[in-house]
Amino acid sequence: MKILNVDQIRALDQSTILHEPIAPINLMERAALAFVDWFIDHFPVTTPTKVFCGLGNNGGDGLSIARLLLERDYPVEVQVVRYAPRESDDFMHNHRRLKLVTENIKYIEFSRDIPALRHNEVVIDAILGTGLSRPTEGIVKETIAAINRAPASVVSVDIASGLYTDQPNGPNDVIIEPDYTVTFQLPKLAFMLPKNGRYVGNWQIVDIRLHKRYIDLAPTAYYFTQPSEAKLLLHKRDRYANKGTFGHALLYAGSFGKIGAAVLSARACLRSGVGLLTVQVPRCGYLVLQTAVPEAMCLADDHQTLLTGATEISSPAPTDFTTIGIGPGIGKAPETLAMLKKLLPTLKKPIVVDADALNLLSENRELLDQLPPNSILTPHPKEFERLTQKWDNDYQKLDILREFAKKYTIVVVLKGAYSAIATPDGDIHFNSTGNPGLSTGGTGDVLTGILTALVAQGYDSVEAAVLGVFAHGLAGDRVAEQRGPIGMVASDVIDALRWD
């Protein structure tokens, strides 16, 4: 699913009006109906509801929503925040229609006009939408602040009033903090950014049948992975396939006290369809791996407690493997750094790099140029900051992410809520699965195993990253459904992985 910018959203509106064709007021009515269908699924008809309306089309939506809820016997009160002398035409049209249904329309011009809000009430925030062009001030700001202070539940129409659709807000901007956002047709970029979490709440898309052809043709760098899109990436298995068809991966993982990372990434790799797996661990991990993951072959490093890359028996050369995953629990010992320095120049095929291997790259940035093209790096924000630089806000972070992936011709999975997957050609795919339960030790090792397995099976790196991150998060969602997010462990995620 594409994420469009505010100008494109406006153009999409116009394109729908022109090509359907549909009168703007009827498109507003369609949006309002879609919102109301959602609302009545979530709040009983006895819910005291206050609809706060601005003077633009977001406000116009609000007036239409109020009228539709009144027609469905909801106890609705309308509060028009009159912050400017002029209303939009569609606002005026809906204002006239609403007055046919109720006279109970109040106007907020001064602080004293702002009504009290009780805990059992629901506020529908239709003050400002994607037309926000400056920080809220005056009576708008006061009304937003009052709504945020109140104990009532809040549902924002299209986007929280005061939140910019696709650019950073200022540190002192006053923005609605909704429990829900019901947005029209497409997600907004603002919803993907961690710092905006409190200004988005639990968000839902409602389809208002905007012009599909415009969306299909609209250029964008931002995408939000839908289940149907992830499913399309899945390679079907041929009946005559054999182990060799699905690759032989090599994982470099583990150090003394962190052999579990090697076990988790190995198990995840096998649970993600790799044909054969060899894991190279320090000698102290050999027995553990062979016991815990009998399906994996194991190379014992010469060193007892850390990886140097040297093994006593003549093992296959790293380049003999379909792909390599490196990082889970390897630590940052000089001998391990030496191994990485020796290994990288010999590799041509994409590898998966995670955890301390990333930190070694951060401390030796000249190695970044030696990464095989289309390798996949999987930093969490702190690791990414070490790899690149500090950023002032999430939008700058995305720019840094995109430039870094393009500069080194790599795929970067910036992990977190809505993990952002940056591609070598400058796109960013936001993941749509996962939950806070995944913030537990070892889930990163699991993802490394998954991605290594997908690359070994022949997925191109972007497909592997989008599908692997999606499947990883979805497995976490299954676990959270069964046992709640608290108490989830990385092994649960491996056991919940599905590839159908």
Ligand SMILES: NC(=O)C1=CN([C@@H]2O[C@H](COP(=O)(O)OP(=O)(O)OC[C@H]3O[C@@H](n4cnc5c(N)ncnc54)[C@H](O)[C@@H]3O)[C@@H](O)[C@H]2O)[C@H](O)CC1
């Ligand atoms: N395709 C869709 O998504 C549809 C969206 N609809 C709704 O239309 C709004 C966008 O409406 P628009 O008139 O462009 O702007 P707003 O209502 O968001 O803002 C109104 C108006 O307010 C002025 N303004 C900007 N910033 C401020 C500020 N800080 N304080 C005060 N006033 C401000 C500015 O002049 C704006 O024009 C979208 O969100 C949807 O709710 C359609 O109804 C259906 C299709």
Ligand SMILES: [K+]
């Ligand atoms: K709004």
